[in-house]
Structure formats: C-alpha cells, structure tokens
Amino acid sequence: MKKVLVLAEVRDGQLRNVSLEALTAAQALAEGGEIVAGVFGADAATHAVALGQHGASTVYTADHAALAQYTPDAYVQALTQLIELASPDAVVLGHTAIGRDIAPRVAARLGYGLVSDVTSVEAGPVFVRPIYAGKATQTRKFVDGTTFITIRPNNIAIGAADPSKTAVVVPVELDIKDLRTIVKDVVRKTSGKVDLSEAKVVISGGRGVKSAEGFQPLNDLAEVLGAAVGASRGACDADYCDYSMQIGQTGKVVTPDLYIACGISGAIQHLAGMSSSKVIVAINKDPEAPIFQVADYGIVGDLFEVLPLLTAEFKKVLV
Numbered sequence: 001m002k003k004v005l006v007l008a009e010v011r012d013g014q015l016r017n018v019s020l021e022a023l024t025a026a027q028a029l030a031e032g033g034e035i036v037a038g039v040f041g042a043d044a045a046t047h048a049v050a051l052g053q054h055g056a057s058t059v060y061t062a063d064h065a066a067l068a069q070y071t072p073d074a075y076v077q078a079l080t081q082l083i084e085l086a087s088p089d090a091v092v093l094g095h096t097a098i099g100r101d102i103a104p105r106v107a108a109r110l111g112y113g114l115v116s117d118v119t120s121v122e123a124g125p126v127f128v129r130p131i132y133a134g135k136a137t138q139t140r141k142f143v144d145g146t147t148f149i150t151i152r153p154n155n156i157a158i159g160a161a162d163p164s165k166t167a168v169v170v171p172v173e174l175d176i177k178d179l180r181t182i183v184k185d186v187v188r189k190t191s192g193k194v195d196l197s198e199a200k201v202v203i204s205g206g207r208g209v210k211s212a213e214g215f216q217p218l219n220d221l222a223e224v225l226g227a228a229v230g231a232s233r234g235a236c237d238a239d240y241c242d243y244s245m246q247i248g249q250t251g252k253v254v255t256p257d258l259y260i261a262c263g264i265s266g267a268i269q270h271l272a273g274m275s276s277s278k279v280i281v282a283i284n285k286d287p288e289a290p291i292f293q294v295a296d297y298g299i300v301g302d303l304f305e306v307l308p309l310l311t312a313e314f315k316k317v318l319v
C-alpha cells in the first residue's frame with residue numbers, strides 16, 4: 001500500500017479534467033493506500049469536494065501571492081515543500097504545460113526518477129508512454145525510490161465520483177522566496193473557449209485553409225460541436241493562425257474522441273500530436289494525401305464545400 005500525492009491544476013477557476021484523471025491513475029498506484037491532493041491558489045479549497053469524491057482523503061491547499069500566476073520558481077518551491085510535508089511514495093501530475101515544466105525540475109531537485117507523458121498505468125505498476133512521435137510505445141517501471149509521473153490528458157478514463165466521500169482540507173503555509181521572475185500580466189492569444197489539450201472534439205486546419213479567414217468554416221463547425229480549433233504548423237507558419245493552436249511534434253499533443261483534419265497533408269510531425277485520437281476524420285482534396293493512411297474516415301473533397309454541409313447536418317441534430 002502506497003501514499004500517492006496528486007498535484008491538481010485549476011484553470012480559469014475550474015479544476016482541470018486531467019487532475020481527476022490523475023486521481024484515477026493514483027488509485028492504481030496506491031494499491032489500497034492513501035491518496036492526497038495539493039491545490040494552489042486563492043480558491044483552492046473550493047475544489048476539495050470534487051477531489052474528495054474522486055478519491056483524495058486529504059486536500060492540501062496553499063494560497064500565496066506568488067502562486068496566483070504560474071512561474072516555475074514559485075511552483076517548484078511550492079511542490080517541493082508539499083512533497084516534503086506529505087512524504088508520498090508516488091507523485092502524479094498532468095502532462096500539461098505546467099506539469100511538463102515543473103515535474104522534471106522537482107524530480108531532479110529531490111533525486112527522483114520521472115516517467116513523463118504516461119498514457120496508461122498497468123499492474124506492476126508499469127507505465128506506458130508513446131515514443132518516436134507516437135510510432136511505438138514504451139513500458140517503464142520504477143525499480144525503487146519515489147515514483148514520479150506525468151499523465152497525458154484524455155487517456156485515462158475518470159473514475160466515477162462517490163458523493164459519500166469527503167476530503168479533509170489542510171491549509172499549508174509555504175515559504176516562497178528569492179523569486180527571479182514575477183508575472184505582471186497575462187495576455188491570452190486564443191479565445192480559449194475550449195481548451196485544446198483537453199477537448200473531446202478537435203477540428204484542425206492546415207495550409208489548405210489558404211488564409212486566416214479560411215478558418216471560419218472550421219470555427220462554425222466547432223461552435224456546433226463544442227469543439228476546439230487547432231492547426232498544422234503549415235497553417236501557423238503561413239500566418240493563418242497563432243502558434244498556440246499548433247498540434248504536433250513541436251506543438252500540442254491532443255487525444256480527443258474525434259479529430260477532424262481539414263486541408264492537412266499528414267506529415268509525420270503533425271501525426272505525432274494527434275495520431276492517438278480515438279476517431280480521425282480527414283478532409284483533403286488530394287486522395288493520395290498521407291493523412292488518409294491514419295484516418296478512420298476520409299472525405300476527398302474541398303473543405304470549403306464539405307465543412308458547411310457537415311455544419312448544416314450537425315445543426316439539424318444538435319442545435
């Protein structure tokens with residue numbers, strides 16, 4: 001039986017789904033032991049109910065001015081102190097921008113090993129993670145010492161909430177000092193209606209959209225499906241959209257239930273960011289485009305004709 005610490009993430013006041021997925025992974029790691037969670041920020045305690053119902057027996061909350069906006073300096077100090085306080089056998093974070101940034105820093109600082117970008121936890125425990133841009137999977141196991149993992153969003157199904165379970169809330173005083181960076185302001189580049197890395201449906205545009213305005217039919221379909229809109233690097237390089245939308249090896253990795261690729265050729269670097277999607281639909285006017293090799297459904301056609309038709313049909317059933 002092990003004690004597992006999950007660092008929960010809050011974004012725009014909402015607990016991120018990946019934090020509940022991390023609690024599910026923690027149950028496999030705890031083997032009947034204790035699961036505790038940590039949350040930073042002014043409204044941290046408001047998330048204790050959800051964290052408790054998903055398995056955390058204790059929720060450590062830390063409110064500190066330096067934690068209001070993410071900085072590696074402050075978060076590394078905070079997580080290190082939380083680990084020293086909770087003394088877990090295993091630590092689980094989401095493989096998010098924050099998790100990817102602090103997990104290796106804290107693991108190195110404490111002398112722990114780290115398995116990052118885990119897509120499933122199997123008996124052992126054995127951790128499964130994609131390698132070579134998703135072309136192969138690797139299984140890894142900790143021989144001894146503290147287990148430290150980050151999990152890829154949208155891969156581990158969230159366990160059912162148990163309303164009878166509650167967590168004890170423990171406010172923690174952190175000693176955060178010697179900060180080298182202070183965030184003064186955050187400017188969002190995307191509308192951020194649906195978070196790309198956690199979206200259940202992603203519609204992406206490539207160079208085939210031909211202009212910034214060419215994203216409009218994708219936005220229209222996204223509105224109807226409640227989807228997030230992404231892009232290939234080709235579209236970003238051509239200045240049709242912001243790099244925050246880029247999916248792929250050097251962009252975001254997404255694993256939605258449905259990925260619709262529009263005017264994207266299917267270069268290996270793009271596939272690295274989306275090939276684990278559960279269902280892939282490709283719309284491309286070139287029947288030889290490599291994207292069709294990974295697609296479950298392919299539509300050979302002009303995206304400017306196909307997308308309005310799809311939007312109109314979905315509107316009939318969904319709106």
Ligand code: FAD
Binds near residue numbers: 209264
């Ligand atoms: P193209 O390859 O130009 O394809 C455009 C497609 O649109 C074509 O297949 C065409 O048939 C189709 N099309 C055109 N008009 C229409 C229409 N009206 N209707 C339907 N279809 C149409 N790329 C990424 O995406 N993500 C990454 O993270 C990434 N990282 C990289 C890292 C490195 C080190 C390198 C070298 C490259 C990386 N790339 C990445 C770039 C990648 O190799 C490709 O160049 C890029 O993905 C191509 O983008 P695209 O598919 O939009 O453009």
